[in-house]
Amino acid sequence: MGAICSIAAHTQALGQALRNGDSGIRTLSDRDPSQYHSLQAATVPNAIAPRINADNLLPEWSDRATRLGSMAFDEAIAQSGLPSARELSSRSALSVGTTLGGMCSGLRFYEDWIKRDVWRTRWLRDFSPYAMNDHLMARSGITGMSLVLSSACAASAHALGTAFDLIRTGRCDVVIAGGVDTFTDLTHAGFGVLGLLSQSDVKPFSRERTGLVLGEAAAFLVLESEHHALSRDAEPLGEMLGFGMTSDAFHMTSPEADGRGATEAMRMALACAEATPDDIVYINAHGTATQKNDATEVLAMEAVFGLDRMESLPVSSTKSMVGHTLGAAGALEAVASLVSLNEGFLPPTISTTAEDVEFNLDCVTASRTSSATVAMSNSFGFGGNNASLIFRASAS
Amino acid sequence: MKMDACIVGLGAVSPMGAGVSALTRDLENRLPELIASPFSCSTHEGDDWSGSVPDSVFELDNAKLKRMPRCNRLALMAVDEALSHSGIKPSDESASVGIFYCTDHGPESQTCRFLDTLFLKTPRLVSPLLFQNTTFAAGAGEISMRHGVQGPSYSVVNGFQGMLTAIDLASMALSLGRINYAILVATDELNTLQQQSLVSMGLARDVGASSGKVAHGFAPAEGAAALILTSPATCRARHHKPLASIIGVGHGHDAMRHRRTDPEGTALALAMRAAVGGEDLSCVSSIWLAANGHPVMDEAERCAIDSFGAASGNVPRVALKHLVGESHAAAPGLQIISSIHSAVNGLIPESTPFSLINALSPGGGAASLLLAAGPDRADALID
16 A cells, blocks of 8 residues: 555655644645635645655656656555556556646646636647556556546546446456545635635544645555465555445535435445445545535445444544545545555544534444454545445454 | 347438448448548548538537537537437436446637637636536437436547447446446547647648648548437337347457557457457458558457458458548447347348457557347347
């Protein structure tokens, strides 16, 4: 696994930061407060990732998404112990989820063009969401399928789920799957005008929740068939057990009030994993801290797990620490769940206190020692995209 | 051969007009020239051909749809036709229908409008409607809402080969029982930014430019292609008449330089071998080329085909983009529809039931699809 986000530049640091309940949310000091609905953001500071702009394998015009993605990708490959490009040939694939792709470059290009009438082709080269894949394919030597899924905030959960399907149908032996998204003015302005941004902390499931804070991240997991992993004596960090995905067919930016689509995604994941609701011992919620999302997600979880079970089923939202990283969220939260469970704790929902919790659920508000091994991770996105993943940590 | 999925509905919008009939109207007359010189696309060189879908074909003209990105309007038109053709009503099928929406550039024209406000006015005044339409996922969302599709929804942004990738994902979802039907649609729009950027990156010809400053490259176009897929079992059980069967899909990547295509065609050669399941192209009666007039991409495809040996030279090669231009993600879908039309109407003499559809992206990604086109052949394969 590999990850980079506002609180950590690699997975080992991520484990520590999650255990500590570190917050990556900061106030942007370079923006005019009168122009934005919020100045809060969870960006990756150069202090924790000084290598972002110093990757010799990338052209100097490479987009920030490519740079973040390459760091997480390299970490995941290194940790997996896959030895060479030969190992990552046509029986391997790359599956990436992103909402924005190379939008940082796109914005740079467009601002030059529209405000100064200067055309700089170099900033267009990484604009396409598919461009980062070309870098990563060249970096790794993978010559099989290169897939980009852009299903909004469920994108990398979909990328992981698709990787899972590619392996279990025998199409691939190895799939490197994950997601990347950067903090941009496009999303900052857009989420702002939709009234979804918090002007302070992110308080998922709290009565006082006021919205989300946008973050940026990259996270990758190397998924491998059991046979292939055993044949090279790889040490699994976890096991992916199930995947469900549905559409709301309801509204472009709002979830259906009764949470039907989310409910069905969770049920599909359970069925896929041949698991019962009782087998799930931790949920890493989508938990954006918007009024509608949290209420809908709780309704959906109650429908799947039952009201009684929800009182004792630990739920947390790591978005309280790393912000909403959009297309990267599903993969980052998968890594966060596995890292935490493998280290024997549940990550907290910081900024929400036990007293503040609006719903009848066991919201983990401070990191908690745990022997839990099977977790569900939820992602719900614009366009009514829902995804649910189930993992078992290697501790089992 | 193993068959994963059948095609039971088709829809298309292209510079030729709206509908499969518009796309295929001139095919019989034009095929000889499309086959005669597949790797020297010159049809639109120096003329004022625009590659745009004529405005007159936009039938979805209510206020909401008019505000929709052009690529998504094209997609909805193609999906409507394909669903009507198949006789399937997704809202009756509950969650057993999935959407596989593919695009290369996505709703770029809406993104530009959004950015105009962001940069020239203030972030506080950007339009929420424009914002939601800047996402690549908006197209699939619109289809799901319009047709009541509650199953899985994939938004595939895979360069020029997105449709073929999506066919593989749909076949996989069908075989896993995640869905009974798949709505696949690939779409791309023409817009000023896209056209200028393709020219500046040396990919597209500056169509219509009197200066002729870019002599080589493809003729950018727009369009949408939609397919309805189902499993052979559902096809049998529901008495659908299959139009074609998916036999094999292969993927390849040259894993070389960023945004460049390996001129030796390694990616496409890999994809073609995976699609046909070996080193022999003798099972193929026609190859519907990715060829678009870009010298390096065309050379890569020629090398990929030549890598199968001398016998490959006897297989007719059709360069449909001479007729419809390079419509990016939509292109392989238009090739599939044209190949089915050709098989049904016997436009190309065929010794075997199989056609090969190629797709190649400037970034080094490629895909290839082996198709048994024509209802009788698809039926025979099911039985």
